[in-house]
Amino acid sequence: MSITIKDLASQLGLSPSTVSRALNNNKNINQATIRKVQKLAKELNYKKNNWASALRTKKTKMIGVIVPSLKNPFFAHTISGIQEVANEKGYRVMICQSNESVELETHQLNTLVASGAEGILISISGETESYEAISELEESGIPVVFFDRAFKSVKANQVEADDYGAGFKATQHLLSLGCRNIAHLAGPENLRNCLNRKEGYLQALKQFKVPVREELIIEVSLESDEFEDEVIKKLLEISPKVDGVFAVSDPIAVQSILHLKKQGVKVPEQIKVVGFGNDSVGEVVEPNLTTVTQNPYDMGIEAVKLLMDIVDNAGFSKSVKQIFVDAELIVRDSTIN
Amino acid sequence: MSITIKDLASQLGLSPSTVSRALNNNKNINQATIRKVQKLAKELNYKKNNWASALRTKKTKMIGVIVPSLKNPFFAHTISGIQEVANEKGYRVMICQSNESVELETHQLNTLVASGAEGILISISGETESYEAISELEESGIPVVFFDRAFKSVKANQVEADDYGAGFKATQHLLSLGCRNIAHLAGPENLRNCLNRKEGYLQALKQFKVPVREELIIEVSLESDEFEDEVIKKLLEISPKVDGVFAVSDPIAVQSILHLKKQGVKVPEQIKVVGFGNDSVGEVVEPNLTTVTQNPYDMGIEAVKLLMDIVDNAGFSKSVKQIFVDAELIVRDSTIN
DNA sequence: TTGAAAGCGCTAACAA
DNA sequence: TTGTTAGCGCTTTCAA
Numbered sequence: 001m002s003i004t005i006k007d008l009a010s011q012l013g014l015s016p017s018t019v020s021r022a023l024n025n026n027k028n029i030n031q032a033t034i035r036k037v038q039k040l041a042k043e044l045n046y047k048k049n050n051w052a053s054a055l056r057t058k059k060t061k062m063i064g065v066i067v068p069s070l071k072n073p074f075f076a077h078t079i080s081g082i083q084e085v086a087n088e089k090g091y092r093v094m095i096c097q098s099n100e101s102v103e104l105e106t107h108q109l110n111t112l113v114a115s116g117a118e119g120i121l122i123s124i125s126g127e128t129e130s131y132e133a134i135s136e137l138e139e140s141g142i143p144v145v146f147f148d149r150a151f152k153s154v155k156a157n158q159v160e161a162d163d164y165g166a167g168f169k170a171t172q173h174l175l176s177l178g179c180r181n182i183a184h185l186a187g188p189e190n191l192r193n194c195l196n197r198k199e200g201y202l203q204a205l206k207q208f209k210v211p212v213r214e215e216l217i218i219e220v221s222l223e224s225d226e227f228e229d230e231v232i233k234k235l236l237e238i239s240p241k242v243d244g245v246f247a248v249s250d251p252i253a254v255q256s257i258l259h260l261k262k263q264g265v266k267v268p269e270q271i272k273v274v275g276f277g278n279d280s281v282g283e284v285v286e287p288n289l290t291t292v293t294q295n296p297y298d299m300g301i302e303a304v305k306l307l308m309d310i311v312d313n314a315g316f317s318k319s320v321k322q323i324f325v326d327a328e329l330i331v332r333d334s335t336i337n
Numbered sequence: 338m339s340i341t342i343k344d345l346a347s348q349l350g351l352s353p354s355t356v357s358r359a360l361n362n363n364k365n366i367n368q369a370t371i372r373k374v375q376k377l378a379k380e381l382n383y384k385k386n387n388w389a390s391a392l393r394t395k396k397t398k399m400i401g402v403i404v405p406s407l408k409n410p411f412f413a414h415t416i417s418g419i420q421e422v423a424n425e426k427g428y429r430v431m432i433c434q435s436n437e438s439v440e441l442e443t444h445q446l447n448t449l450v451a452s453g454a455e456g457i458l459i460s461i462s463g464e465t466e467s468y469e470a471i472s473e474l475e476e477s478g479i480p481v482v483f484f485d486r487a488f489k490s491v492k493a494n495q496v497e498a499d500d501y502g503a504g505f506k507a508t509q510h511l512l513s514l515g516c517r518n519i520a521h522l523a524g525p526e527n528l529r530n531c532l533n534r535k536e537g538y539l540q541a542l543k544q545f546k547v548p549v550r551e552e553l554i555i556e557v558s559l560e561s562d563e564f565e566d567e568v569i570k571k572l573l574e575i576s577p578k579v580d581g582v583f584a585v586s587d588p589i590a591v592q593s594i595l596h597l598k599k600q601g602v603k604v605p606e607q608i609k610v611v612g613f614g615n616d617s618v619g620e621v622v623e624p625n626l627t628t629v630t631q632n633p634y635d636m637g638i639e640a641v642k643l644l645m646d647i648v649d650n651a652g653f654s655k656s657v658k659q660i661f662v663d664a665e666l667i668v669r670d671s672t673i674n
Numbered sequence: 675t676t677g678a679a680a681g682c683g684c685t686a687a688c689a690a
Numbered sequence: 691t692t693g694t695t696a697g698c699g700c701t702t703t704c705a706a
Contacts, residue, residue: 051388052683389699
């Protein structure tokens with residue numbers, strides 16, 4: 001079929017090992033030979049067989065990434081960061097989606113292992129509650145780094161947005177504008193970062209000595225398609241009247257704004273809204289959405305760097321690193337007029 | 338390191354070949370043996386080494402996808418469709434981004450080949466002008482299917498939106514609403530689908546006997562970040578006054594609306610705007626954007642099906658298939674009040 | 675129904 | 691600096 005090292009070797013009257021060395025720019029080899037070999041390789045359009053090489057060296061030069069969904073721009077950006085750095089270091093990246101399903105997630109994990117991923121970056125699905133499948137991986141020597149979403153109870157290598165700080169900043173912003181009845185549209189309880197955003201919200205209230213009211217915290221699905229009129233109705237029935245909303249994500253915040261406007265509520269005059277994540281929709285909705293940004297691209301870069309460090313120093317460092325990527329408040333029209 | 342067929346064999350007192358057969362559910366083998374082997378495999382958490390297997394069988398069960406950018410939701414959706422079908426058929430998918438650069442694109446192509454992709458799905462970068470690198474692939478026996486973006490001059494297997502029909506529908510919609518001075522914000526000339534959208538625009542004008550005016554066709558970058566005030570200024574200086582805009586993409590259309598509003602122009606009263614692609618931003622901008630949708634998910638599915646057909650009947654069918662996925666007009670507030 | 679042996683393409687000791 | 695040899699883990703003849 002396609003051309004192999006053996007073919008090159010026989011055409012040049014060299015041994016396969018010499019050709020291999022020449023192709024890999026080995027130092028103990030004649031420069032002239034290198035040129036000769038590489039010239040013919042190019043001519044014949046030789047392409048190295050990565051698996052044969054991987055089989056021999058046990059280095060696949062491949063890492064895996066599992067995200068809940070590529071359709072989420074946040075992950076699209078993270079992956080761009082990951083690929084950027086990985087490719088620079090000569091690593092390929094295999095991207096999988098879990099579609100927020102544990103079953104699929106486990107399947108993808110297995111596939112990645114069977115394909116010889118040297119390390120795995122994962123942002124767990126909303127459903128995932130057990131760390132078992134993943135800890136098994138680590139025991140078998142494949143390092144794992146969590147990014148964006150991790151387990152709340154497990155100490156593991158991870159890179160996260162500083163969700164706590166971000167939730168705090170968002171809420172503080174509303175408080176400093178005079179809001180005292182701030183609702184929080186919260187994400188699922190099992191996702192640590194959603195939880196942390198909520199913690200930030202609670203902490204900010206505490207610091208401003210505003211009592212927490214449970215009815216102001218409404219759990220919503222992260223799928224903004226599933227956003228329901230119900231949520232806004234519930235919100236508007238609360239008394240004393242809600243004057244600020246901190247939403248767990250920008251799409252949710254945008255949906256809220258759209259629904260609020262439909263109900264005749266003026267944003268920001270009557271209710272101020274802050275989102276989370278600096279999604280592009282926030283720049284389009286009117287009023288433009290105030291939000292906190294998580295710098296997904298940077299997060300991807302931090303995550304893959306951490307993973308590569310571990311992969312390169314295989315086995316070393318029993319310690320665990322947790323990196324927080326700073327969040328930043330972006331003030332737009334949905335809170336200030 | 339990790340557990341191999343040999344390990345299983347020695348623990349069971351069987352030969353590696355028997356174990357291999359048992360794991361692959363070969364028919365010429367005792368059912369009891371199969372059970373025994375698979376039980377132990379599960380116990381010891383055996384994971385097949387895909388490369389070793391690929392090296393032997395020449396079947397990698399892997400296909401590659403190259404897209405300009407994952408950040409473009411269109412491609413994110415297409416890829417979801419691709420992965421869905423591919424995974425169902427037991428294929429893995431390797432996703433690469435070209436970042437709209439030919440150089441990177443070629444590099445990714447090489448990597449995919451070296452990694453043993455059995456077929457490649459590609460949506461070419463805005464820069465790519467030569468078909469050479471890709472035809473080389475096909476000669477070496479790796480089938481290629483283009484999707485969404487292909488070369489205008491080359492007959493190849495491809496799945497595209499019916500850009501022509503979509504451009505026609507969009508323009509026809511504006512014409513039927515009474516617009517007679519319709520500007521077209523066009524994409525780069527080397528992308529066939531951009532060209533086809535323009536052709537649809539031209540054809541619709543012709544059918545309505547509206548003369549084409551070159552100054553109404555303004556070429557813009559596809560990167561909506563790079564959208565310039567200039568474009569709108571130029572647009573507003575044209576006389577007789579522009580009363581409709583057909584933009585090559587939704588982000589461009591949205592940018593236009595935002596800039597028009599900034600200039601005090603009322604949409605749709607003074608200028609009606611139609612986009613292309615049914616991007617989520619279109620549902621958020623005010624007025625909501627009228628657009629034509631390309632069904633990216635379906636396109637991904639069609640493309641991967643076509644590829645898998647070719648891969649499965651390797652070498653067969655010297656003929657070339659071109660599939661057009663129907664586009665559909667979605668009327669919203671940016672054209673009707 | 676099972677086993678022995680060979681080989682996919684590559685690389686790394688070791689020897690020359 | 692180059693060649694010889696062996697083997698990564700798997701599958702597949704061929705023989706038993």
